[in-house]
Amino acid sequence: MSGMILLQNTAWLPEAASSIAPEVDSLFHFWTLVSAIIFVGVVGAMTFFVVRYRRRRRDEVPEPVQEKKVVELAWIVVPTILVLIVFAWGFRVYIKMYTAPPDAYEILVHGYQWYWEFEYPNGVKTTNELHVPAGQPVKLRMTSVDVIHSFYVPAFRVKQDVLPDRYSALWFEATRPGEYTVFCTEYCGTQHSGMLAKVIVHPREEFEQWLESAGIPEDMPLAELGARLYREKACFSCHSIDGSRLVGPSFKGLYGSTRTFEDGTTAVADENYLRESILQPGAKVVQGYPNVMPASYASLSEREVAALIEFIKQQQ
Structure with missing residues (x-):
């Protein structure tokens, strides 16, 4: 039995780690089994007929075949029944999947090019890390700041498009502590494939402790806070700190250097230039780089800038 479970988790589907996942998997395996049986039956029948009724002599004329109503009814009725079973089963799972329990813990999700931001009821915000308690329903209320994204957690079997200027929602109940990968499954620009996040599932007591300690201390040094924001705001996806070229200019050696822009003008990268580049990224576009930095960083506080x-x- 353990071998069969391992096969399902690795060869067919990823680890099932939510309350809805077993129901989704059961429907998937049922339809896979039915499809395999139909495939074997059709190919087997074709092979039998090819061998049994092949033409054996050049002058052989086959006898007329009288159709059988039972066979004709069977290949209409049986597929219809199967389709109705899958429809009813799938519709029941769909309704359950998209109807959150009234006591679900609600988290606000913002999709950006190219990272996820999560805001908790107490005001704590995280980037690319969604922390949730195990054994408790969690509802995600999601919107996009720029383009269409899609929030997908394979281990939970949940996926929902995230749209600009409107809310969409999904819910799940994680069944075991651990870390699970979040993918964006709607092409959203040049760094789409790197728009990854983690769902970190805590035991319920540990989640409460994390929630209390997750805020940014007021006395954190600016450089340390900047390093944290560099990671949390996914600046690393476009700006390296080792001089390597990515979508945007590297931060290595940036301060104090002379920048040449697309219109041919130049400027020294002082504090004012850096501030403008963060809050108004399209104001001065460095020569040789695309103007793709989102304007969402304008929401940063003065201390964060x-x-x-x-x-x-x-x-x-």
Whole structure:
């Protein structure tokens, strides 16, 4: 039995780690089994007829075949019954999957190019890390700041498009602590494949402890806060700190250097230039780089902007 479960989790489907996952898997395996039986039956019948009724002599004329109503009814009625079974089963799972329990813990999700931001009821925000308690329904209320994204957690068997200027929602109940990968499954730009996040499932007591300690301390040094924001805001997906070329200019050696822009003008990368580039990324586009930085960073607080500037100044 353990071998069969391992086969299902690896060869067919990823690990099942939510309350809805077994129902989705059961429907999937039922339809796979039915399809395999139909495939074997059709191919077997074709092979039998090819061998049994092949033409054995050049002058052989086959006898007329009288159709049988039972056979004709069978290949109409049986597929119809199977389709109705799958429809009823799938519709029941769909309704359950998209109707969140009234006591679900609600988290606000923002999709950006190219990262996920999660906001909790107490005001704590995280980037690319969704922390949830095990054994408790969690509802995600989601919207996009720029283009269409799609939030997909294979281990939970849940997926939902995330649209600009409107809310969509999904819910799940994680059944075991651990870390699970979140994918964006709607092409959203050049860094789409790197728009990954993690769902970190805590035991319920540990989740409450994490929630209390997750806020940013007021006395955190600016450079340290900037390094944290560099990771949490996914700046690393476009800006390296080792000089390597990515979608945007590297932060290494950026501060104090002379930048040449698409219109031929130049400027020294001082604090004012860095601030403008964070809050108004399209104002001055560096020559040789696309103007793809989202305007969502304009929502950063003054302290967060100052922290990022201090972090960039240290990358020499």
